[in-house]
Every structure is written in C-alpha cells, then in structure tokens.
Amino acid sequence: MAFEFAPYHDVGAGKRVMGEAQYEALVAGYSPDGIFGHPGDPNPLAIVGGQLVLRAGVSGVARGYWWSSGDTDTPITVGSNAGGTGVRRDHIVIRIDRDANPRTVAPVARQGGTNGLLPAPAQALGSTGQWELSLGSVALPAGGTIGAATLTRLGWYVGPDGQLLCTSSTRPPPSPGRVIYETNTGRQLLANGEQWRLVTDAEASAAVTLVAANWTAPLFNQLYRRNGSVDLTLTPQRVSGPLNPGTSSTLGTIPTGFRPVGDKEITGHVVSTGALVVCRIVGSTGVITLTPWRDRIESARYVNLQAASWPVRH
Structure with a gap:
C-alpha cells in the first residue's frame, strides 16, 4: 500500500463526495495538526540505504486531512549539496498542495540555502497555496549527499484525546490559546500568539x-x-x-x-x-x-x- 489520504474519495462510487476546500474550511478550525502517537515513538524519518524515508506505519492529520505512510517506507527526494560551500538544512514536511488538481498530500523536502538556516514551512490559508506540517530537518554538509546528512526531529504529536504532545525542542507554533504538554519536562504551556506561558510543571x-x-x-x-x-x-x-x-x-x-x-x-x-x-x-x-x-x-x-x-x- 502506497502513501494515501482521506476522506474525500468514495471508492464505491468512484467520485469525490465533498469539495476539498469546503471540507478543509469545516474541519481545520477544530482539528489539531500533528503526527498520531507520542514523542517517545521512533523518529518518523530515517535514512535507509542512502535514501530519506518516512517510516512505514506513521500517520497523522494536517488541516483535517488524514495521511499515512502505509505499510511500506515512503521515499522523500532530497537533492545533494554538491555545489554548496556550507551546511544546507532542508525542512521535511507533509505538504498540502491546494493548487494541484486534485489536491495532493505528500511528504516532501523544502530545500534551504547554504547559510545553514532552516526554511519556514508554508502556512497559506484559504483555498489556494500550500500548507505544511513539520516532521524534521536534514543537514547536508558542503559537498555531501543525504547519506552524510544529520536528521533532527521537529514534529509534534496528537494524543488519544486530541491533545498536543511534544518535547521542549519540538513545540508547534504558539497560536493564541493553544495548549501543549511537553513529555520530556512534564510542563503544560499556553500560547499567547507570540510566546509560551507556563501553566503547570512537574514538581x-x-x-x-x-x-x-x-x-x-x-x-x-x-x-x-x-x-x-x-x-x-x-x-x-x-x-x-x-x-x-x-x-x-x-x-x-x-x-x-x-x-x-x-x-x-x-x-x-x-x-x-x-x-x-x-x-x-x-x-x-x-x-x-x-x-x-x-x-x-x-x-x-x-x-x-x-x-x-x-x-x-x-
């Protein structure tokens, strides 16, 4: 089974059952974004045989879209840094491309520059453009390929009750009113739109x-x-x-x-x-x-x- 997403396609009828823009507008406002599971789960990304992959069995939600890697690893194309003079950091994301017809949802690499800075994920709202969910980053040394890259986790998780679970280094954006729980510190934090404010922490x-x-x-x-x-x-x-x-x-x-x-x-x-x-x-x-x-x-x-x-x- 290859990478897939839902719930727009009615297999029996062979047609779309709801406009995707309408569905996103309906669901995204109250649906959390993230990977299903727990920050203690294995890194969803791996480098296998010189190839970056989204591991099999990883799933989540982004703007109301369910996505899953299926039962096999999903390859992600990352270009080499052959002509680079410094480290290049690429942002690995789940990308919703609203401009494709029909829309696509897939893991991709947003390529960075050789200044070592990580490009921000796309966050376009509305019915056009791209929206991206962070999974991690890869740092490619000057002249290097993915086989020599270093992986860093950036993704946060959606727990069984819809709560957002993360670590102190994988927090989601601080949208106003958003509440997160850091599993490595025992802290619960509340966002004011710019910063995280402590609600409670472990004694x-x-x-x-x-x-x-x-x-x-x-x-x-x-x-x-x-x-x-x-x-x-x-x-x-x-x-x-x-x-x-x-x-x-x-x-x-x-x-x-x-x-x-x-x-x-x-x-x-x-x-x-x-x-x-x-x-x-x-x-x-x-x-x-x-x-x-x-x-x-x-x-x-x-x-x-x-x-x-x-x-x-x-």
Missing part, C-alpha cells in the same frame, strides 16, 4: 552545583520547583582560604530548569560575625558569585543566605 528538586575547591554546604543546599516558581535554601561554608571584602568568588551554578528568568541579587551574612555578603545570580547561565562587604569570610565560616524565590526560565 522537582535539585541542588546548586558548588565550586568544591572553595565551598561546601553540609547543612542546606536545596532548589525546589513547583508551578513555575523556584525556592532556594542555601547555607554555604567556606573551605579554602579567607575571602577578602570586595573580592568575588564563584559559589556555584544553578542547574537548567531551575534558573531565574533574569539576573537576581540576594543578600546574607556571615554566621557569628554578621558581615554582609551579596550574591549575584546570572539568569542565563545560573552562575552564582558571592562578594563579602566590610569584613572578610574566614575559612570554615558559614554564610547564611536569605531564602529566595523566582519565576523559572523555560
């Missing part, structure tokens, strides 16, 4: 990765994340030589998934002496630097940092 805990040569934290070192907010409790102990006033020391790094949206400053004091300390957190990297003021921090002294919380970067 998790972690610790600041300390610079062991200078700091330890035998009493308190905990990051706790719940519903987009992170709480930090940290009481570091100086284990190397004294740290003089005005001298900064890298305390450690907050792991990905717990870092603040922007840079943050928190204060604290040295236990017993009361000397003021200031910590700066760089949101993009999670690096924490600590600087004492007025008095130095002697070796083996604890620093009592204020409890802090922040919205998490996602």
Whole structure:
C-alpha cells in the first residue's frame, strides 16, 4: 500500500463526495495538526540505504486531512549539496498542495540555502497555496549527499484525546490559546500568539552545583520547583582560604530548569560575625558569585543566605 489520504474519495462510487476546500474550511478550525502517537515513538524519518524515508506505519492529520505512510517506507527526494560551500538544512514536511488538481498530500523536502538556516514551512490559508506540517530537518554538509546528512526531529504529536504532545525542542507554533504538554519536562504551556506561558510543571528538586575547591554546604543546599516558581535554601561554608571584602568568588551554578528568568541579587551574612555578603545570580547561565562587604569570610565560616524565590526560565 502506497502513501494515501482521506476522506474525500468514495471508492464505491468512484467520485469525490465533498469539495476539498469546503471540507478543509469545516474541519481545520477544530482539528489539531500533528503526527498520531507520542514523542517517545521512533523518529518518523530515517535514512535507509542512502535514501530519506518516512517510516512505514506513521500517520497523522494536517488541516483535517488524514495521511499515512502505509505499510511500506515512503521515499522523500532530497537533492545533494554538491555545489554548496556550507551546511544546507532542508525542512521535511507533509505538504498540502491546494493548487494541484486534485489536491495532493505528500511528504516532501523544502530545500534551504547554504547559510545553514532552516526554511519556514508554508502556512497559506484559504483555498489556494500550500500548507505544511513539520516532521524534521536534514543537514547536508558542503559537498555531501543525504547519506552524510544529520536528521533532527521537529514534529509534534496528537494524543488519544486530541491533545498536543511534544518535547521542549519540538513545540508547534504558539497560536493564541493553544495548549501543549511537553513529555520530556512534564510542563503544560499556553500560547499567547507570540510566546509560551507556563501553566503547570512537574514538581522537582535539585541542588546548586558548588565550586568544591572553595565551598561546601553540609547543612542546606536545596532548589525546589513547583508551578513555575523556584525556592532556594542555601547555607554555604567556606573551605579554602579567607575571602577578602570586595573580592568575588564563584559559589556555584544553578542547574537548567531551575534558573531565574533574569539576573537576581540576594543578600546574607556571615554566621557569628554578621558581615554582609551579596550574591549575584546570572539568569542565563545560573552562575552564582558571592562578594563579602566590610569584613572578610574566614575559612570554615558559614554564610547564611536569605531564602529566595523566582519565576523559572523555560
């Protein structure tokens, strides 16, 4: 069985039973687009014997069109990058071609340039033009063919109740009001038309990765994340030589998934002496630097940092 789509052709009558433009206009507004299944399923694309294919048994929906690769691999033509001077990235999509008569639905490669940028999928609305659903990308090195290409997954999935399932790197476009669930992070996100906003996420805990040569934290070192907010409790102990006033020391790094949206400053004091300390957190990297003021921090002294919380970067 070759690649096929439905439901427009009445096999028994041998004719179309509904205009395709009318059907798309009716169904696309409430039908999710995506691959049927789960992000944990095998990559729908593969390179087999120097040929890019859509694997057998992969199906999905696009603008109300059901599509399926059938029970055999569907080959996808990808031109070589023989004359290229840089990496070329092609976007592999399911393309609805409304200008064909009758319309066609098929997996194709949208060829990119040699600047390494991935071309955007076509998203024409109305009764003409093309509309494309992302499946993945192939990166062809300069002078290379598909046999030397690297595959990257981009497709998202439609679950059993019509929910959109993806990973943090395969999100669909942020159409207003669209809700997605990331299976690799446990987060549910809501789109506002331009960005994704966190609705809820999986509770998790972690610790600041300390610079062991200078700091330890035998009493308190905990990051706790719940519903987009992170709480930090940290009481570091100086284990190397004294740290003089005005001298900064890298305390450690907050792991990905717990870092603040922007840079943050928190204060604290040295236990017993009361000397003021200031910590700066760089949101993009999670690096924490600590600087004492007025008095130095002697070796083996604890620093009592204020409890802090922040919205998490996602």
